[in-house]
Amino acid sequence: MSAPFREATIEMDAITDNTRHIRKLTGAQVIAVVKANAYGHGATASAVAALAGGATRLGVAEIAEGLELRRAGITAPVIAWLHEPGQSFDLAAANRIELGISSFDQLEAAGAVAGGDVAVHLKLETGLSRNGIAPSDWGRVFAEAARLERIGHIRVVGLFSHLSNTSPADDRAALARFEEGTAAAASAGIRPEIRHIAATAAAIDLPETRLDAVRIGIGLYGLSPFDDRSSAELGLRPAMTLRGAVAAVRRVPAGTGVSYGYDHRTNRDTTLALVPLGYADGIPRQASGRGPVVIGGRRHTVAGRIAMDQFVVDVGDSAVSVGDEVVLFGDPTLGAPAATEWANAASTINYEIVSRIGNRVPRRSA
DSSP states (O other), X not given: OOOOSEEEEEOHHHHHHHHHHHHHHHOSEEEXXXXXXXXXXXXXXXXXXXXXXXXXXXXXXXXXXXXXXXXXXXXSOEEEOOOOTTXXXXXXXXXXXXXXXXXXXXXXXXXXXXXOOEEEEEEBXXXXXXXXXXXXXXXXXXXXXXXHHHTTSEEEEEEEOOOOOSOHHHHHHHHHHHHHHHXXXXXXXXXXXXXXXXXXXXXXXXXXXXXXXXXXXXXXXXXXXXXXXXXXXXXXXXXXXXXXXXXXXXXXXXXXXXXXXXXXXXXXXXXEEEESOOGGGTOOGGGXXXXXXXXXXXXXXXXXXXXXXXXXXXXXXXOOOTTXXXXXXXXXGGTOOOHHHHHHHTTSOHHHHHHTOOTTSOEEEO
């Protein structure tokens, strides 16, 4: 039987186990980050798997992502933290989506929602220089948030920020600024249920940043955020396996050019296998000539340039047939290349490798 033409298999048990492992390791609530279609793994199914592992909240970037979860019947708390300028929060509030608030204007918009009782998490700028309430605005924002809370228009559920992962010293400095902000908020009468600043890397390596909750993204999907430690060394299991089927096989003589530009020419009589995945499917063109695959239990490397829909593998004298399975990445403990190997081949990070897998690649939950 032939392998799937293109397919990303998602081991939902791995997501559940990874969530459970991080929850036990940190001793904190887990906010499972399922933005960007759960880093390419499928938002709804991944959210269900993470909740089964003990996650208490879900995190998304945009309100539309939260609404998708609600339409799928997920009732767990959801926080969305990146908003369009001038965005109305009425629909979010009606669907009980908690709002990450990064400015006075956003706070005013949350306070203006009809019916009130909007749950918000105030995001503090602590050094990442992205969104977040600047320290110079803390006093004004905290005073207004406390007023809106007193009159029943909002509930300040959380205070949060984000770390740079530059170094332990930088992250501890950001934590210190966050604690200053927390103290200022308390002085204004704001006492949130949860404080959260750590994502996967800090949640694992800097226990002091765990606070009440940790936001877990890449670790949820079993990938390591560190250059010097693998998933297995962290007790995590990669959830996604990307595979395809050999679409064509041809025997060619030495000196044959392969793919656009003939960046690769065969140095001997050899067999070429065509794989129907390309940069339109999220396979990075930058990994041309370097990306690893496994066919029939043997490792090979992409030969020549990765095209929009396909790439070629020079398999030498290995016996390869049309329909044979090609594994691009998955769980290295099972013999698959790691997503991190593709990241290294493309000079990027494993987050990007899994997140960029396109809609043309069917996802199958396993």
